[in-house]
Each structure stands twice: as structure tokens, then as C-alpha cells.
Amino acid sequence: MKSSIHFFGEGKTKIQDNCLENIGYRGRQAVALDKMKLPILPGFIIDSEVSSTFDSKKLEPVLKSNLGKLEKKLNKELGSKENPLLLKVVVSPNLQFSNYPPIHNIGLVEPSLEGFIKHVGDNFALHEVHFLLRGVLDIEAKIAELESNEDRLKSISDVLKIIEKQIITEENSDGKMPPAATQKKTISNALELFPDEFSKDAFFQLNYILERIKCLIQLEEKAEGAIGDSETALLIQPMVYGNYGKNSGSGLFFTRNIVTGEKVLQGTFFKETFNELGSEGMDVNKVSKKHIQTLKEIRDKIEKEFKEIRSIRFTIEDDNLWLIDQRPVHGKSTRADIRVLLDLLADKVIDDKYAINSIKPSQLNELLHPMVDTTSVKGFKSITGGISGAPGSAIGKVYFTTEGITEAYKEAVKTGGDKNLILCMAATYADDVKAVEMSNGVLSCEGGYSAHASVVARQYGKVSLVKPDMKITGKKATIGNVTIKEGDYITLDVPYYGDPTVYLGTADLIEPDPKESGLLDLVALVKKYVTDDFFVRVNADNAKSADLALKFGAEGIGLCRTEHMFFQEERINLFRHMILAEDKKERVKVLNKLKTIQKKDFYEIFKVMSGKEVTIRLLDAPLHEFMPHTKEQLDSFKEYLTSAGINLTKSQLDERTQRLEEVNPMLGHRGSRIAVSYPEIYEMQISAIFEAAHKAKKEGVEVLPEIMVPLIMNSNEIKLLVFGKKIEGLTYKGLLEVSDEVQTKAGDDPIPFKVGTMIELPAAAVGAGEISKYAQFFSFGTNDLTQTTLGLSRDDFNAFMPDYTQFDLIEGNPFQKLDSNVKELIKIAVRRGSLTRPDLKTGLCGEHGANPDNIKFCMDAGLNYVSCSVYSVPIANLAIAQMNLSE
Structure with missing residues (x-):
């Protein structure tokens, strides 16, 4: 049994590489951070060899031994009336995603609740009891469902519905906790579903939860027809709280700016607050000098290890900084990706091959064209869909003819006005090229990726979107129930991946800068x-x-x-x-x-x-493509011919043009x-x-x-x-x-x-x-x-x-x-x-x-x-x- 329980913390983990498969994804994450000597919360892992088969009596001495190490490290005690140690249990399967909910605040029993309230206040303490009960009841509900115990499932579901309404979550971040009496009644009703000792003995509570998780794993294996050992481990760590006194707080940050790639921490710190929900924080760089230095050291080690920008959560409890977790960042820009790769290359952390292979060629579109600042289009009316002709984003006033956009451009140049223009036509032809060049983008309804408008737009670095459902009548365009009139401002957002969007209004754009973005440095590397x-x-x-x-x-x-x-x-x-x-x-x-x-x-x-x-x-x-297609073009050509001493009537000119068709x-x-x-x-x-x-x-x-x-x-x-x-x-x-x-x-x-x-x-x-x-x-x-x-x-x-x-x-x-x-x-x-x-x-x-x-x-x-x-x-x-x- 002892060999299947793995303690980690203080950079002293002794888990061998051949055991890593047994500790699951979450376990491997925690151990990796510990091996990097980062201030990860200590903890221990019940590996997959025994997670669904352990004997509670045999597990008890090993469990208590490891709990003793945690109590000593955090200067807390499980079940204490003064400074209680609370725990969380996270199910750690080998896959990144888990169907098992984590359980927080284990150890909140009648004696320890009193001590917890002294540090965080009555309201928050009751709130955390709700979280504990919700986690355990989620497990109980899954067990009841697998056992087809409909009466127990209904009782659990009824209590869970009430708890969900009373806790503050991401979906209910502005919610307020009900009065303490109401909360206590909900807690009392929930506890009726558990043995009496569950609310009185902290160690019993931990044991009970581990047993119920083991039961669920066994039932899941049976339902799926699994044979042999489970692939699921159990990760146990202490809880720490950012509202545990004056020298406490919580925060989350990116290892650098996720848009520009600048090597500056980007994130928020919530002083004397448990987390960000319903809170307004301050710039993470404003934490104390002592802790900002630690965060930067964490940043440097994390980026070198994972070779990319990462998101990091941390908690400072009673002036002790703990790393909670780190994750990939999905919303980072290509510019930021390139910047971190070039920095790592300069520091010889990676080689040329790694840097070059880490960027998908299509990602570079992001560096070559403007992007919509998504925070600027909240509340805008928008139309989604269409065929991407040329990627990027563009804003401007809409014009429906080459002559119209040309005149608008000339007037803007002459008066110092707005030269942001969008050309909107069913299709473009040879003599519309200049209009495409003058515009920021083209919105058309005929053709597709290889249509004239799209090809020319790509050549000139303009944006092109084809909306086959758009109808143009005179100087207005209709898409569904939306009408765009000449002179209206629109924003075209045509990403390389994802659906294009037309926003009605002027968004803020993030303009490309090949030098600042690192593109030219990447090009120099690639050319080798x-x-x-x-x-x-x-x-x-x-x-x-x-x-x-x-x-x-x-x-x-x-x-x-x-x-x-x-x-x-x-x-x-x-x-x-x-x-x-x-x-x-x-x-x-x-x-x-x-x-x-x-x-x-x-x-x-x-x-x-x-x-x-x-x-x-x-x-x-x-040759016919060069001939006039509109009345304005025809009038311009006739004026030219007259100045050249050639007098042709409109019918004569039409006749000659038709000969070419x-x-x-x-x-x-x-x-x-x-x-x-x-x-x-x-x-x-x-x-x-x-x-x-x-x-x-x-x-x-x-x-x-x-x-x-x-x-x-x-x-x-x-x-x-x-x-x-x-x-x-x-x-x-x-x-x-x-x-x-x-x-x-x-x-x-x-x-x-x-x-x-x-x-x-x-x-x-x-x-x-x-x-x-x-x-x-x-x-x-x-x-x-x-x-x-x-x-x-x-x-x-x-x-x-x-x-x-x-x-x-x-x-x-x-x-x-x-x-x-x-x-x-x-x-x-x-x-x-x-x-x-x-x-x-x-x-x-x-x-x-x-x-x-x-x-x-x-x-x-x-x-x-x-x-x-x-x-x-x-x-x-x-x-x-x-x-x-x-x-």
C-alpha cells in the first residue's frame, strides 16, 4: 500500500518515471511543478494501482502519515478549532479531461467550522460548506444513478438544486449569499443524506469521501466493461485561501502579454479575496516586491519548461505564496507565440527546428492583417457567415460603385477626412482594381475564394468577404433583415479560421506591424x-x-x-x-x-x-474587361475621347464596345x-x-x-x-x-x-x-x-x-x-x-x-x-x- 501513495512538495518528490502512468494527468502536472522546485502546494497521490481497490483500514496509517506532513508544512491541523487544515480531492485520470468533479473544503466539520470562521468570516465559511456538499452530492448522485436508486437520486437532486441557487459561481458571480439562517437550514437538510460522523469528524469525512469515489470508479468500470486496474488516481492537497487575513490574496496571470508577447506579467491580483468571482482586482505587477520576484521566477521556469505562454493561478495565504495550477492559453495571439519562441531561441532553450515547427503557416495571416479587438464590438449588431476571400479585418464607410468610392477617397484626401472605405459590389472587374486598392476591404456576393475581388484583395493586402445571400439594389445592400446603406460604417472580420462576421459600426482594430510582431525576425530564421x-x-x-x-x-x-x-x-x-x-x-x-x-x-x-x-x-x-461598365465610367471615357478630338455618340461607343464582348x-x-x-x-x-x-x-x-x-x-x-x-x-x-x-x-x-x-x-x-x-x-x-x-x-x-x-x-x-x-x-x-x-x-x-x-x-x-x-x-x-x- 505504501508504495502506491506518493508524496510531493518542496521539490523532493521521489516518484519514479515508471510510476508516472499511474498518477494520472493531474498528478503528473503537480509532480512536474514540484520537480521544477516551484512553490506548488504539497500533497500526495493514491495511484491507479489501488485507487479503486484500497482497504480503508490498511490505508489509514499511510493516510495519517501523509496528512501529518501537510499539517506540519502549512502549520494547520485537520479538524482543529483554531487553524483547521482543509483538503481537496481531485480525481486524476490519464486523460486530460475528467468526468469526476473535484471536492473542495474537506475537513469542514462542526469543530473546524468554528476555527475557519475566525479567519474568513461566517458568511464565506458557510458558502464553502455549500461547495463541499455540492461536490460530495455530485458523486452521490452519480452513484445513485449507476445503482438505479431513483428515490435517493431524487432526494440528492432536490438538495443540489437548492445549493446551486445559494452559491456564487461563474454564472452567478454577482449573486449574494442568502441569510445565514437560510444557509444553515440548507446545510442541515443536506447532511441528513450522510452518516452523523460526516459533520463531526474531519478524518471520517475524508475517509468517507475517498470510499465513495472508490465506489463510483468501480461502478463506472463495471458499466463500461473495464477489465483490470483502473487508470484513475486520486490527488489530495491542502486548501489555501486568499481571504485568510491581511497578508493574503489570490491572483491569476499570463506569463507575458498574450497579444504583444511583451515579457511582462499580464493579470490581476485580488487582495484579501478568495478568487476573482464578483471581485475587482489590481494589476498583478503591484503585489509586494517579495512576491512579484517569486512570480517572475515561476514565469521563467514555466515558459522554459513548456516552451510557450501559460496561465498561472496562485494564492497568497498569510504571506505565503502557493502556486495552484498552470494551464495552456487558448486566446493568445500568433505575435505572442512568435515572441516567446524567439526569446527562448535566443536563450538556447529551444533550437531553430523547434521554433519553426511550433508555428502553423496559416497562423501568420494574423500578423499580416488587422484584427478586431473583440472587446470593442460588444453590443454591435452583426451578421455571421460567408466565404472568406482574403483574411483580416477592415472598417469603413460603404460605397457601391468604383466611382463612388473614388470620389469619396478624393474628397477625404482633399479635406483630411476619413479614408476608411469599404467597396460593396456584386462582383468586381478589371477596371475596379483601383477601387479595391483605395478601399480597406471588399464585400461582394458573387464568386468565392477565387473570384476577381478576392484575388485582387489578397494581392493588395485588403480584406475580402463574399456573402452569397446579400442582395444589392442601387445604393443599399440587404442581408437577411439587415440593410446597409451607402455611407454606413461597417466592420469586416474575416479570420483565417472560423466564421466571418460583418459588424454594423466601427470596431477597434489591432494593426499589424511586421517588425514589432517578430514576423521579420521569424522570416530571417525561416529563410535559413x-x-x-x-x-x-x-x-x-x-x-x-x-x-x-x-x-x-x-x-x-x-x-x-x-x-x-x-x-x-x-x-x-x-x-x-x-x-x-x-x-x-x-x-x-x-x-x-x-x-x-x-x-x-x-x-x-x-x-x-x-x-x-x-x-x-x-x-x-x-479586352472587353477594360471597357466601361457603369454610366459614370462611360461618361468619363466620353469626356476623354472628346479631349482627344474623337467625337463618338453613346450609341456608337456602345456598338464598338459590344463588338468586343x-x-x-x-x-x-x-x-x-x-x-x-x-x-x-x-x-x-x-x-x-x-x-x-x-x-x-x-x-x-x-x-x-x-x-x-x-x-x-x-x-x-x-x-x-x-x-x-x-x-x-x-x-x-x-x-x-x-x-x-x-x-x-x-x-x-x-x-x-x-x-x-x-x-x-x-x-x-x-x-x-x-x-x-x-x-x-x-x-x-x-x-x-x-x-x-x-x-x-x-x-x-x-x-x-x-x-x-x-x-x-x-x-x-x-x-x-x-x-x-x-x-x-x-x-x-x-x-x-x-x-x-x-x-x-x-x-x-x-x-x-x-x-x-x-x-x-x-x-x-x-x-x-x-x-x-x-x-x-x-x-x-x-x-x-x-x-x-x-x-
């Missing part, structure tokens, strides 16, 4: 484990995004969408003019103006990306097909690229351009665009000839560059062996490759995808996680392309690029890199580092 074999590039169309991406660890640009460069207000009408030009001469005239703009953009990007590859995709989007534009006149029809467009872009490159090179910039031709379906197309062709008096100038002309004009040495293509059609994947004769690199555009492989529209499939999910017809969202057939096409393309061109470089630049599952596939398939939006670069790098470390 991202090799040249597989790395991350960024999808970026301007120097600002490119510069930020470098800070996040990007190794070049994997996709520069040149069509995005024309969406600014001073450029879009010029581009529309080029589209509607009646002949080549007029088109070239406008293209020369656009070239000046593109050259400046490319030059700025090359300077930022000096020494790193920049993959520039030539114009891809269908296609039934299925995503598979129509776009990408390389535009270049075949209008070679002067790509000529302009190639010239702009190389003029910018030569200019940058002369300034000492190392320029490494890669020209990507989009939407290639066969080798003949790319051969034509790269090398050109002469037929029947018609000359098609290839990009190599254009680059040579620019070099000659610049009087400079050749700039090394690569020509490649985006593989986004199944035909291109299957024909990769022929295409790679003319392409030095492949970039897989998996958004379109998924669409064309599965025949799914990324903008429309959300309407019926829930039905497919319900019947398990498709695994997840194919625009987030690569479909197996799309993967197969990628593997075919890599294999066939590499056979033709062994030094072929391959990457993935679709929206799939930051998903760890997709990244693992890309690495296994032999790709060289993934390219993703700016704010996904750290996420992808972390995923790669974790995979490299796992190997």
Missing part, C-alpha cells in the same frame, strides 16, 4: 532553411509590393500582371482608347503613350528587384491570341521592358527579366511570338527581334533574359514537350488550369459546390487545394518539358501557391518555386522550411 532547390517568388505588379515582398523573403517576382498596370484612373481611358482604335496607326500612336508609362513601372520594379528574376506576363485579360471570354480573345491579332501590343510591352532594363542596367542594377507569354495552346503560337514569321509579304516581328532593336538603340551589351509561357490549358500541359522547344521556363497558372481541366468556373461554382460537398463528389475547394487531375497534368508537363529541355525552370503562380499541401506537391513534382501574393510569401516560406526540416 529555404534552399535554392525550391523557393518562393511573389505575384507583384508594382515596386511597392515588390519591396515588401523582399522583406517577407521573396526570391524574385514570379508573376507581374501587366494588365494591372493600366487600371489607374489616368491610364485606363488611354488603354480603352487603344482598344477602340480603328486602325493600327491610331493604335500605335496610343501604345507609344502607354509605353512611357509601362517603361517607368518596369524600371522601378527592376531597381527594387536587383539581382533577382522578374517574370513579366504580357497582356492577358480579355464574347460569350465565353475566359476561353476567347485573350493572352497570346491578342498578340496574334494585334502584334503591336506585345511589341510595345517588349520594348518597354527592355528599354527599362537597359536604363536600370546603366545605373548598376543587375536586371534579370523573364518574359512570359500567356495562354499558349500549342508550340506554333509561342514559336510565332518568339521568333516571328514572314508569309506572303506579311512580317510578324517576334519578341527576339524587338529586344535586339532596343539593344541596338541603347548601344548596350545584350541583357540576359529568358522566354517562357504560362501553362494554363490541358493542351499545353500535354504538349509541353513541343512547347519547351521555344520556352525556357513554365509557370503553371493553376486558377485557369483548374477551370479548363474540371470545366468549373471559379466565379460561379460556389452556387452549386455545397451540393457536391454534401455528397462527397469533390474533395474540398479545387481553387484552394489542387485537384488530383490538375496535379497529374502538371507532372506530365514537367516530365515532358524537361525531357526536351533538361534545364527547364518550372514554377506555380496561381492562387494555390501558398497552400502547404500544394507546396508539398510542387516540391515532390520537381518544380523550382511557387509564386503567391505578397502577404502569402511568409506563409509559403514557413511551409517550405518545415518540410525541409522534416526531411
